[in-house]
Amino acid sequence: MNRITNNAFNTNNKDMKIYSYLLGILLMAGVLLSCERDYQAPPLTEPEYTGTEANMTIAKLKSLYATISDPTLIDVDYIIKATVTANDISGNIYKQLYIQDETGGINIGVDQNSIYTDFRVGQEIYLHLKGLYMIVYGEQLQIGYAATNANRIPWEVFNYYIFKNKWPLEENAKPKTIKLSELNDDMVNTLVKLENVYFPDGGKLPFSDTDATTNRTLKDGDGNSIIVRNSNYADFANNLLPEGGGTIVAVLSKFRADWQLYLRTADDCQNFGQPIPGETPTEPGEEVTVYYKESFGTKEITESVKPKIAEYTEFDNKDIEYSDASGVTDVRTTKTFNTPHLWFPAKKDAYLTIKKVDTSAGANEKLALQYELTANLFDAGSEMNLNAMTVIVDGKEMPVPDQTVSNANNDNNKVYTVTLTDIPAKKDLTIQFQAKASLNTFGLRLDNIAITTAPEEVIVIKPKN
Known part of the structure; x- marks a missing residue:
């Protein structure tokens, strides 16, 4: 009798555990479903700069430090308001950010890869300069740091000095249409557009050799030429140079006396395949052999x-x-x-x-x-x-x-x-x-x-x- 009672008790106890276990699963499922149903992604907040207004332009900054030769500390509370015009999205630009205001452009050396994920083209920024350094490289001024690799600003330090304002809008980074015959130092490190130009090696050579950064020549119809400098790490490095005439958008740079262009992406080569500038189109029956x-x-x-x-x-x-x-x-x-x-x-x-x-x-x-x-x-x-x-x-x-x-x-x-x-x-x-x-x-x-x-x-x- 006692054995039967104990067996019944054990059976009931086991049933109760199973019941409790199943009830727990159902309650947990309810909680999870409730959590999933009620979950909402946190709202994205548009960045807004609320600090001191800009009191310096890029052109004025360059003029103040025009005579330096060594890294020079900026010890005044200068603030620049500018727009990001180029970053490292394609790999053709390395650890650099190019910014521009209405007076000119300048590049910033930053010790970080994939800067583009934080600073898109068209992003308006405020840069607090006190504590950073002016650097000379290739006889051109840039913003950097002292006693670091290639005088680049450490990423944590950089984020302390730079502030975003509003969402990035690519149309804010508008290139200026220029001619190769009209280059001047006010254009250095600005975004430019060159129309009716061509690569003499279009369709023959890739943008870059596989083992080193490579200079390719771009010409206009008047015989003027300029270097297009391409990294072998760019995602378009193995692409053939486009054939025919077209339009280039790029950052205009200068290394000592040599003018150079830096493409931001392959999309900066636009509308190629047109007649080569400077060549006289042949009429039917007048083909040249x-x-x-x-x-x-x-x-x-x-x-x-x-x-x-x-x-x-x-x-x-x-x-x-x-x-x-x-x-x-x-x-x-x-x-x-x-x-x-x-x-x-x-x-x-x-x-x-x-x-x-x-x-x-x-x-x-x-x-x-x-x-x-x-x-x-x-x-x-x-x-x-x-x-x-x-x-x-x-x-x-x-x-x-x-x-x-x-x-x-x-x-x-x-x-x-x-x-x-x-x-x-x-x-x-x-x-x-x-x-x-x-x-x-x-x-x-x-x-x-x-x-x-x-x-x-x-x-x-x-x-x-």
């Missing part, structure tokens, strides 16, 4: 001793022979002409001989030789004639007419296109360029040699458009 073309490559010449023709390996045509009997003509790039070209030094006999050019396919065509020539007329009062460059084709001296150029006429570094007709069509053509010491008084630059079908209208010497 190219039988030979030499641009001397695209690689920047960084060596202090420039390579002579016999040493140079970056010619476009590997099956053509290039030589210089004088041994003084070299290949170089400069700040103004940042793609390779030949330099014929002043007051020296200098040569270029090109052999094994095949124009035989143009036997039924009228052929023309074109090349670009520039006189180095840096000094006031300098003047010379472009026919100082003699051209001999297949043993015959070509008639190069007079074209006097001078510093007074703003011809220094002006590119002229020379067109010579009656070029033979043959298998093994030799072309010689000879600059005589007695005539080449200031130095000549030779570039972009081509043999093509002759245009209908031949203008022998004209400024390059």
Whole structure:
């Protein structure tokens, strides 16, 4: 009897535990459902700056520290109000934030990756400057810190000095449309737009080499050029440069005397695929056939001793022979002409001989030789004639007419296109360029040699458009 009672008690006790357990699950589920049903995300609050108003502009700040050479502490309560114009969203800009107000732009070195997640393009900010430093890098001023890696501001310190105001609006970061011929130091580190420009290596080369930051050349239709500097860590580094003409939006920078552009993203290359600026569109039936073309490559010449023709390996045509009997003509790039070209030094006999050019396919065509020539007329009062460059084709001296150029006429570094007709069509053509010491008084630059079908209208010497 007792055993039956105990068994009944044990059974009831077990049932009670099961019941209690199930009841607990139901209550917990109810609580969870109730919590899930009642949960609301905390509201996002638009950032609002309530501190002291701005009392300094970027242009004024630069003028105050224009003469510094070492990191200099800002010990005055300066406050700047500005807009973020560029960040590190693509990886092309590294640990930098570019800001701009109505007077100019400046970059801030910040020791942090993925700054873009906190500071979007178009974000209005107030930057308290007292306690930060003015830094000089590449002869340009920037805001940074002292005794840190690359003088960058530590992230925690940076967030102590900078304040957001309102939501970021990308349209607040408006680029200014400029021309390459109008660059000035007031534009340094500002967001700019360049229309009707093109990459000479469009469709041929990627934005960057795989192992290092790479300079690519951007040109306009007037022969002006500028460096586009691309990081091999950019998410568009492996993309081919766009073909044809188009528009670039970028941060305009300067390193010492070299103007540079920094793309923020691949989307800063806009509307490419248009006709290349400066080229005259051909009418139907007037297509030009190219039988030979030499641009001397695209690689920047960084060596202090420039390579002579016999040493140079970056010619476009590997099956053509290039030589210089004088041994003084070299290949170089400069700040103004940042793609390779030949330099014929002043007051020296200098040569270029090109052999094994095949124009035989143009036997039924009228052929023309074109090349670009520039006189180095840096000094006031300098003047010379472009026919100082003699051209001999297949043993015959070509008639190069007079074209006097001078510093007074703003011809220094002006590119002229020379067109010579009656070029033979043959298998093994030799072309010689000879600059005589007695005539080449200031130095000549030779570039972009081509043999093509002759245009209908031949203008022998004209400024390059």
